[in-house]
Amino acid sequence: MDFQTRILGHFNASIDTKTYASEVLPPFIEVASQMMVQALVNEGKILACGNGGSAGDSQHFSSELLNRFERERPSLPALALTTDTSTLTSIANDYSYNDVYSKQIRALGQPGDVLLAISTSGNSGNVIQAIQAAHDREMTVVALTGRDGGNMASLLGQDDCEIRVPATSTARIQEVHLLVIHCLCDLIDEQLFGASE
Ligand SMILES: O=C(CO)[C@@H](O)[C@H](O)[C@H](O)[C@H](O)COP(=O)(O)O
Ligand SMILES: [Zn+2]
Known part of the structure; x- marks a missing residue:
């Protein structure tokens, strides 16, 4: 397969995944945005975590809340748990890589x-x-999440919200995760700061 065809294949697969996701995810994205708005209105915050590309997504989300998304508005409290290398490496070194986020949450997370x-x-x-x-x-x-939701899906309770991308490719799922993150940022701004175009 020549490179141009290969590139077009990626674009088309991404478009198809987003089209399919657009048919199932919007109600879940709305609920998730309301959960986040409720936390922010009550002076709570949002902590974010993930690995690899999802670590990048965590930071992408927190920067858009802490700094701005598409409009001028006050900073909003969010924190990516993926960035402090001293904390991450010491927890992984002294305990286990599985503990790197949970230990931070036990210290920083509030009801x-x-x-x-x-x-x-x-x-x-x-x-x-x-x-x-x-x-x-x-x-x-x-x-x-993506695929079948994995073990995370079975851990969630009725007050939680899973946004599961209906796809199996890690890259395609990540591409929809970023779109979901931008939807969440927009809906948070819309609910907290009023309607915009
Ligand atoms: O970005 C990619 C692949 O597109 C990778 O870095 C990927 O994020 C890593 O393999 C992660 O460790 C995968 O973790 P997860 O999404 O299964 O939780
Ligand atoms: Zn990736």
Whole structure:
């Protein structure tokens, strides 16, 4: 296959995945945005975590809340748990990589906060432990997953929200996760700061 055909294949697969996702995800995205707005209105915050591309997504989300998305508005409290290398490496070194997010959540999480837990497989051990820690801290969880939701799906309670991308490719799932994150940012701004175009 020549490179141009290969590139077109990626574009078409991404478009198809987004089209299919657009038929099933919007109600879940709306609920997740309302959970986040409720936390922010009650002076709570949003903690985010994931691995690899999903670590990047966590930081992408927190930067858009802390700084801005598409309009001028006050900073909003969000924190990616993926960035402090001293904390991450010491927890992984002294305990286990599975503990790198849960230990931070047990210290920083407050009742009413939201955990944004991102995993394309739903099976990353440290994200699973993060969900358990969040529940222990009386936080709610918005989970961005894919495939069959993995072990994360079965951990979620009725106050949580899973946004499961109907796809099996990690890359395609990640591409929809980023779109979902931008939808969440827009809906948060819309609910907190009023309607815009
Ligand atoms: O970005 C990619 C692949 O597109 C990878 O870095 C990917 O994020 C890593 O393999 C992650 O460790 C996968 O973890 P998860 O999505 O299954 O939780
Ligand atoms: Zn990737």
